[in-house]
Amino acid sequence: MKAATGLEDVVVAESEICYIDGTKGILAYRGYPIEELADNATFEEVVYLLWHGKLPNKTELEKFSKGLAQQRNLPKPVLDLVLSAPREAHPMDVLRTAVSALAFYDPEAEDSSLGANLRKAGRLVAQTPTIIAAFNRARNDLPVVEPLKEKSLAENFLYMLAGQEMMSVLSRVLDVCLVLHADHDLNASTFAGRVAVSTLADLYSGVTAAIGTLKGPLHGGANTRVMQMLLEIGELEKVDGYIHSLLERKGKVMGIGHRVYKTMDPRAKILKQYSKWMSEHGCGPLWYNMLTRIEGIMQKEKGLDPNVDFYSASVYYCMGIPLDLYTTIFAMSRMAGWTAHILEQFADNRLIRPITEYKGPLNKRFVPIAKR
Secondary structure, eight states: OOOOGGGOOOOOOOOOEEEEEEETTTTTTTTTEHHHHHOOOOOOHHHHHHHHSSSOOHHHHEEEEEHTTTTTTOOOOHHHHHSOOOOTEEEEEEEEHHHHGGGGGGGTOOSSSSSHHHHHHHHHHHHHHHHHHHHHHHOOOOOOOOOOSOOOOHHHHHHHHHHOOOOHHHHHHHHEEEEHOOOSSOHHHHHHHHHHTTTTTHHHHHHHHOOOOTTTTTTTTTHHHHHHHHHHHGGGGGGGHHHHHHTTOOOOOOOOOOOOOOSSOOOHHHHHHHHHHHHHIIIOSHHHHHHHHHHHHHHHHOOOOOOOHHHHHHHHTTTTGGGGGGGHHHHHHHHHHHHHHHHHHHOOOOOOOOOOOOOSSSOOOOOGGOOO
């Protein structure tokens, strides 16, 4: 049996949640093309779609959105935990720990029925932005902002982060980013979550495993690395030399290439438009011009295209979001997809237990310690 390194191209589950055609650059949630959802849907609509398999009508959406908004406050012990975290702690570590701690104060934590899991998923989607914003305020010696009991998730997050309501256009930009990041089939973090609950561990355990997996720079941490690269280069005129030098050293250009897509990531196409818009409306052209220059070099030299992380970096930066919060925003969005997959796993569960191809020695004889 030949091992598939990294489980590449190995089908390990059937799912009705997300469709990807990497050759044609197609991404769809529950059959809806990502382009249509990004142009027309709110994040709350997408969350409902991922969990329930259909778009909500007006009444359903109003009830659903109101229900999420009413659950944004954290249990006081969890808020105290977030506020007591070291200032230098990585925000993803704080998020992972706080989400795990939420299970202590949820009376339904060990109830894995569909109804209980849907309610827990709702609390997690509602409370994740509160965790992120509260930690960022606390580490900057700013008072924590009480979450709004209305407004969209995107509007509320920016409000809690800044301490004041932001321009509605910025909330819409963030809302689109959340839609684009909400799910992506069996990516590493989603797979980790499904593996965890396949043992019949609870939903909080699955989500905690997913958050830990997302932290890595080869997954959710990539867009932070993209922005760090742009800041290091600093000037458009230095892009060519920097990238060619990096390629000569066999270095990796973050945000470029994707395991699944053989063409440009459809999410990157959408984010490229928003990156350009941000450059034309207050942020200035530098970051967008640098990104398009890097994109051109990588297409010419390696035949590789941008992925979702490439242009999202400049969008977040132009919104004034700290670099180390980028991955937590990814998690804030992907909470919808993780929980959708966990619900699906519970609905038709089988323990996920692959095998390895052993390459070590055999038939070795034990030698007593005195003779070693």
